[in-house]
Amino acid sequence: MTVTLTADDGTVLELDDCAAGYLVQSVDIGGPEVRAVTDPRTMADGVVDRTRYVGARAITIGLRLAEDPTTRLALLDALAPFLHPGQRSWLSIAREPEAAPRMYRVRADDWSQPWERPMDLAMSVSWRTTGTPFSVSADLHAVTLVPSTAAGSGRAYNEALISGTTYGRQYDRTYPAAATSVAPVVNAGSAPAEWTATVWGPINGFTLQNLTTGDQLAFPTLNVAGGTNVVIDSATHTVLAGGDPGSSRYSYIDFAHSTWFRLAPGLNRMTVTSSTSSAPSQTTVAWRDTYMT
Numbered sequence: 001m002t003v004t005l006t007a008d009d010g011t012v013l014e015l016d017d018c019a020a021g022y023l024v025q026s027v028d029i030g031g032p033e034v035r036a037v038t039d040p041r042t043m044a045d046g047v048v049d050r051t052r053y054v055g056a057r058a059i060t061i062g063l064r065l066a067e068d069p070t071t072r073l074a075l076l077d078a079l080a081p082f083l084h085p086g087q088r089s090w091l092s093i094a095r096e097p098e099a100a101p102r103m104y105r106v107r108a109d110d111w112s113q114p115w116e117r118p119m120d121l122a123m124s125v126s127w128r129t130t131g132t133p134f135s136v137s138a139d140l141h142a143v144t145l146v147p148s149t150a151a152g153s154g155r156a157y158n159e160a161l162i163s164g165t166t167y168g169r170q171y172d173r174t175y176p177a178a179a180t181s182v183a184p185v186v187n188a189g190s191a192p193a194e195w196t197a198t199v200w201g202p203i204n205g206f207t208l209q210n211l212t213t214g215d216q217l218a219f220p221t222l223n224v225a226g227g228t229n230v231v232i233d234s235a236t237h238t239v240l241a242g243g244d245p246g247s248s249r250y251s252y253i254d255f256a257h258s259t260w261f262r263l264a265p266g267l268n269r270m271t272v273t274s275s276t277s278s279a280p281s282q283t284t285v286a287w288r289d290t291y292m293t
Contacts, residue, residue, distance in 0.1 A: 002094040002101065003027065003061060005082045013078060021066030021075045025122070027093060029293065032057040032133035057133040058109055059091060060126040072121050076113065083108045083125070091127055092138065102135035102291060131235060134191040136288040143183040145283045147203060147274035182211065185268040185285060192262035193290035194235035199283045202226040204276040208283070211269040215261035222252035226280075234262055263287055 003015040003024050016024040033055035038047040065075045082089055085108050094101040106127035113123040187193040197208055201224030209216040217232065219239075224230055231243040237260055241247035272283045 004092040006090040021071055023064045025064055026062035028060040030058045054133055056129045058126050058128050063123050063125055065121040083111055101138050104129050104135050105131050135291045140286055140288055142284055142286040143185055145183055145272045147272045148181050182269055182271045185270045187263045187265050187289055189289040189291040190265050191290045191292045193287045195263055195285055195287040197232040197283055197285045198229050199224055200229045200281055202278055203274050203281045206272055206274040209271050213264055215259050218254040218257045219252045220254050
């Protein structure tokens with residue numbers, strides 16, 4: 001088992017490193033809290049239950065520090081920055097020796113450090129997920145799309161081959177590099193995945209569509225000049241020019257014909273349509289496989 005903490009500033013702490021003085025004895029990945037949404041049924045038994053989402057989950061790690069009493073405070077001091085509730089970190093856990101790690105976005109929750117004899121120190125540390133409660137893969141996947149009006153410069157996938165329930169080996173990027181008009185975006189996990197889409201101009205008005213689920217985000221009046229881009233983030237529900245938080249383009253969404261969506265587990269056929277666009281306009285969709293566990 002491998003357990004690693006990574007802070008946003010790049011600081012990395014390996015918690016299952018005997019040579020450094022840390023030994024993970026147990027990992028308890030609790031189930032996410034259920035966000036119950038119910039109303040009483042007037043003059044009848046039961047409730048009207050519209051529950052469909054979950055809340056945060058707690059992850060508790062049983063940790064043992066080195067036997068040398070002169071190093072225990074140093075080990076705690078190295079761990080301390082990850083125990084502040086204002087710190088946001090990535091907690092990466094590989095439960096099997098050859099298994100790919102799964103990552104959780106976390107903040108510190110609760111911890112204790114009982115000092116006992118003999119010389120080593122056993123402690124309990126827990127973190128709580130922030131944002132999505134699901135785990136994500138370490139690998140960031142991406143595909144590049146061109147608007148359907150400019151699809152001649154790319155390759156359109158055969159719809160009959162990608163619409164089924166089975167498919168072969170999947171690659172991180174589509175081929176050829178010139179991009180495609182319709183591309184298979186495969187979330188290999190078991191939970192809906194968040195995504196980002198970077199839309200490069202020149203393009204005048206566009207719609208990002210998930211043909212598999214029927215969901216879409218429409219921007220009929222949003223013009224993106226050549227050499228510039230807008231970044232759409234499904235997790236934060238933001239539309240930012242150049243990714244700048246001070247340059248929101250959220251108001252350009254056509255709410256009557258749009259829904260914020262996530263990538264369903266399995267195959268999602270993604271496309272971008274536009275009334276007016278020209279080369280080198282393209283859209284890059286990036287995501288991580290997302291898991292319930």
